[in-house]
Amino acid sequence: MGGGGDIFSQMFGFGGGAGRDRGPKKGKSVQHSIKVTLEEIYKGKTSKIAVNRDRICKKCDGKGGIDGANSTCEGCHGRGMRTKMTQIGPGMYSQSTGPCDECNGTGETIDEANKCKNCNGKKVVKEKKVLEAIIDKGSPHGEKYVFHGESDEHPDREPGDVIIVVNEQPHSVFKRKGADLLMEKEVSLLESLTGCDFVVDFLDGSKFRVQSPKGKVIQPDQLMTIEEKGLPFHKNPYRFGNLFVLFKVKFPETLQEAQVKDVQQVLKGMKKNVDANMDASETVTLIPFSQDQKNTHCQ
Ligand SMILES: [Zn+2]
Ligand SMILES: [Zn+2]
Known part of the structure; x- marks a missing residue:
């Protein structure tokens, strides 16, 4: 897996690389809007929503490999961020700072042979969960139902919340x-x-x-x-x-x-x-x- 989403969530968690020592941070909350008709608001409704989120890999306990397999990334010296010089023209360079390519912004590398096979060294695996929101009778438009800690989990931060928001649909008569x-x-x-x-x-x-x-x-x-x-x-x-x-x-x-x-x-x-x-x-x-x-x- 991997891809842009992981990098962004890692960047968020590290607060740009400087916040790692300040203790666990809370991950991003994810909002899901659910369409609810006026009839459903009248009667109340149980709404199911499937979320596909990261959970800490149970095989490696979120370490990404066996003990001792992790080492500080040499590319960024553990910062997770790296300043790059890109040639944009003859004799012209632009300087940009972004997540380190070598460690994907994590600041550490896990030696290939000892990587956890279950999560491939990512420390987390995708897990699907169905959340059940009970929409109260008479629920207002925009009402929020919070599922604490049900969003992405990561070893370095507290999991974010999943928030379900009532999106009342216009009615043809009322x-x-x-x-x-x-x-x-x-x-x-x-x-x-x-x-x-x-x-x-x-x-x-x-x-x-x-x-x-x-x-x-x-x-x-x-x-x-x-x-x-x-x-x-x-x-x-x-x-x-x-x-x-x-x-x-x-x-x-x-x-x-x-x-x-x-x-x-x-x-x-x-x-x-x-x-x-x-x-x-x-x-x-x-x-x-x-x-x-x-x-x-x-x-
Ligand atoms: Zn690195
Ligand atoms: Zn694992």
Whole structure:
């Protein structure tokens, strides 16, 4: 194996070659973002993530070879870094400092015959591990789940952490703010005047039926509230946020003369629209929206 990644991680661990004597340093933490839908945030989710990380070779106990096989690299005198002169033109040289080629930046060499066969002298071997993150109900976007010491291990430093970050995916119907949800609902002018009755496919897989109060006219851009049809509160999942419904009233572009007459006769004779599918497990009622229904802080 080897390659650029190892060199960079070694450079990181040594802090540029000067930090070796200051005791073990902590290795780099690795972040993994996981996509989580709003449905999954509603219900909670167990997410598995496979990490391929370095672990200290058990055969050589992280020494890279048998006892006495290690010696200070002659190329860099154990510094791990080396200053190189590169000819860039006739009589012109550029000076650069980088990890030593001979020891791969480790500052030591292991004699070939006594190298550990298991890790080929690298002191570490790749190991795959599946980590299980339990995404809480109502988990906020950007929430971090830390797996301490599960990243790369190395003899010279403490292993870094693996951090799993919740990346909430946009939802086609609901927008989220804290534990509250917002949805837009388009209604016809007729519905806005005579009342609306529709079904919402909810995040838990159920359906509920929404009815406006009798005699209540829905204004364009009116916000109404369905209590406790938001997300579970984060870390308090028996309480729920609210669902706010923003009504968009679709006005007819034109009315025929006869219709105008009908409207003038105090809106008589109009038929109400109903959802084709009223197969809902529950019927809920819209109430007027107010600011104190918000549960934005509850996460
Ligand atoms: Zn060297
Ligand atoms: Zn080994």
